[in-house]
Amino acid sequence: MKIIHSATYDLHNREDHVENRGRTRAIIDAIGASDLEVEFMEPRIAGIHEIQMVHSSRHVEYLEVFSGSGGGWLDYDTYMTPDTFNVARLAAGGAMVAAEESLNGGWSYSVARPPGHHACYDRSMGFCIFNNLAVAIEHCRQNHGVSGFLVLDFDVHHGNGTSSIFYHDPEVMYISIHQDPRTLFPGTGFVAETGEGAGEGFNLNIPVPPGSGNDEYIWILGEILPEVIRKIRPLMIFVSAGFDAHRSDPLASVEVDELFFSWIGWFLHRTGAPGAVVLEGGYDPVALGKSNVSFLRALEGEEPEGYSPDPQGVHEIFRELQDTFSPFFSF
Numbered sequence: 001m002k003i004i005h006s007a008t009y010d011l012h013n014r015e016d017h018v019e020n021r022g023r024t025r026a027i028i029d030a031i032g033a034s035d036l037e038v039e040f041m042e043p044r045i046a047g048i049h050e051i052q053m054v055h056s057s058r059h060v061e062y063l064e065v066f067s068g069s070g071g072g073w074l075d076y077d078t079y080m081t082p083d084t085f086n087v088a089r090l091a092a093g094g095a096m097v098a099a100e101e102s103l104n105g106g107w108s109y110s111v112a113r114p115p116g117h118h119a120c121y122d123r124s125m126g127f128c129i130f131n132n133l134a135v136a137i138e139h140c141r142q143n144h145g146v147s148g149f150l151v152l153d154f155d156v157h158h159g160n161g162t163s164s165i166f167y168h169d170p171e172v173m174y175i176s177i178h179q180d181p182r183t184l185f186p187g188t189g190f191v192a193e194t195g196e197g198a199g200e201g202f203n204l205n206i207p208v209p210p211g212s213g214n215d216e217y218i219w220i221l222g223e224i225l226p227e228v229i230r231k232i233r234p235l236m237i238f239v240s241a242g243f244d245a246h247r248s249d250p251l252a253s254v255e256v257d258e259l260f261f262s263w264i265g266w267f268l269h270r271t272g273a274p275g276a277v278v279l280e281g282g283y284d285p286v287a288l289g290k291s292n293v294s295f296l297r298a299l300e301g302e303e304p305e306g307y308s309p310d311p312q313g314v315h316e317i318f319r320e321l322q323d324t325f326s327p328f329f330s331f
């Protein structure tokens with residue numbers, strides 16, 4: 001397992017903000033204290049033209065000037081420091097390196113900050129500056145000739161940035177499981193958002209009620225993912241790995257624990273596809289460390305204990321998904 005990480009990410013930091021350098025430090029420390037066999041690699045800084053594969057030149061220029069003149073708040077919860085512009089380029093470059101490594105086989109993981117899945121074509125939001133994962137996908141498509149991607153986003157928030165960037169794109173199947181958007185930021189990610197034009201059917205949202213846990217997550221993903229993968233046969237899998245669905249996380253009300261992260265790691269391992277994981281959210285340092293180690297162990301092939309989920313709260317949403325996606329998938 002290749003871990004792409006740099007201490008330079010720490011330069012994007014506010015101690016009074018939940019999205020701070022303690023997050024990645026907790027993950028790297030937990031990996032170091034585990035018996036996982038990993039190889040650390042440095043990210044590279046993404047070129048401006050590479051960032052512009054998924055963001056408008058005007059927006060990128062605005063961010064460079066904003067950060068260069070001291071930084072501050074882009075909106076009520078998204079900050080930049082004087083270093084952020086270049087750190088965010090490094091985070092995008094980390095995702096690109098992870099993608100390149102995964103093209104050589106196996107899984108790789110970009111443990112980077114700031115996160116990316118809320119970053120849209122011409123707007124940064126939700127702690128995210130650039131959409132790291134989207135930059136990496138475009139890099140694979142434009143520079144390595146790969147087409148046919150699956151993105152699985154299990155951060156507790158809907159990845160509105162990634163979803164919107166690929167909303168018309170039939171080569172990128174985006175699947176997100178997240179807390180019901182009526183109850184959580186960013187307020188998008190409903191079942192009816194299925195993609196548009198040629199991208200219709202390639203955007204699949206699974207909004208789960210607050211209070212859902214391992215049973216609901218494992219059951220509904222177990223119903224949907226195998227069929228989607230069978231049908232679209234992705235050449236490459238990207239994972240937006242947010243760990244804020246954990247019951248200890250302060251930002252949301254979904255209550256999974258390490259069991260879910262093991263399960264999804266094992267599921268991804270068994271697909272046999274090359275894949276790159278990109279860190280998104282997760283705001284409880286202890287839970288972040290434990291969840292990451294559980295996830296990575298299973299992703300590397302350590303089979304978790306058998307588990308039979310007994311879901312209570314997601315049968316209705318599953319029926320809605322079956323109806324909505326019946327032209328495309330028969331899960």
Ligand SMILES: [Zn+2]
Nearest residue numbers: 155157244281
């Ligand atoms: Zn999140």
